[in-house]
Amino acid sequence: MSLLSAVVGLADDALVLGHRLSEWCGKAPFLEEDLAMANTALDLLGRARLLYGHAEKLGGSNEDEYAFLRDAPDFTNLLIYELPASDFATAYARQLLIDVFDELYFDALQGSQDDTLAGIAAKSYKEAVYHVRHSSAWLLRLGDGTDESHARMQQALEDVWGYHLELFENPSADVSLVANGALPDRAVLKAAWSERVRELVERATLTVPAGNWSVAGGRTGVHTEHLGFLLAEMQHLPRTYPGVNW
């Protein structure tokens, strides 16, 4: 049962962030970037589908039930994934912190004792390497750009910073899975993550936030007020017309 909930947690992370990125479709600053954000959203949606598919094989529900027929307290994504990002700098500040984490996490998950998870990790790792390239390019460009872009990127980092610590917590249900090699230990990834992020942030002439606050709760279904609105939009159609095909 706990491998199932761990897989659903990873799937929820990917689905929710994929949806957040898809909100930029048609709104990015220019056409090329619009396509880039939509492509990353599709990478994440693809990852979510693979993980929900695996969850179903482990005895869970099907992907549509997971995505469309659960309410916010049933979602177990970490909070950093669900934060709204109506400012381009916020979108990429959050994206960078997650992309660097994903590169480390999926690299480690490739060694999972669970063959399906290891396979999904291999695909996700390659995507994450590319995502880091793109988000770090924006961090650099906005941080080392104009006074305004610098100020907004610094503010964006401050705004999302307190949500990153949750990435490195192992839920209590996962402890035995970490012990038997099904999942990587999130806590040990923190040092490499902090070093990489510090290097990128400083190269972008920005300052690593002081980090004296943190918010957590996503894995146990305790969410920010923003997730409900996200789900309302994402789930509207299948909930209004149950069973509809489109």
Place this chain on the structure above:
Amino acid sequence: MSEPMPLFEVFVRSKRGLEHRHVGSLRAQDAEMAMQYAREIYTRRQEGVSLWVVRSGDIVASQEEDAAAFFDPADDKPYRQATYYDLPEGVKNL
């Protein structure tokens, strides 16, 4: 972003192809971003294994008005074409 970003031409080498082929253009802040957008726009469906991007302004192109002087003189020199020659007896390839 008051000034338009520089225009880049994109060339893709497909899996089986030997040479890079021009596939289109895009706008980007610089060559690094142009390469990323080229990947996003032109290679998402396994179109290629190698990419070139080059600033459109760096391409030296022949001019329309020079076309007559440049290309027409080749018209009356059919001996430059392999098809001008009769294949000698016994020769399979020329």
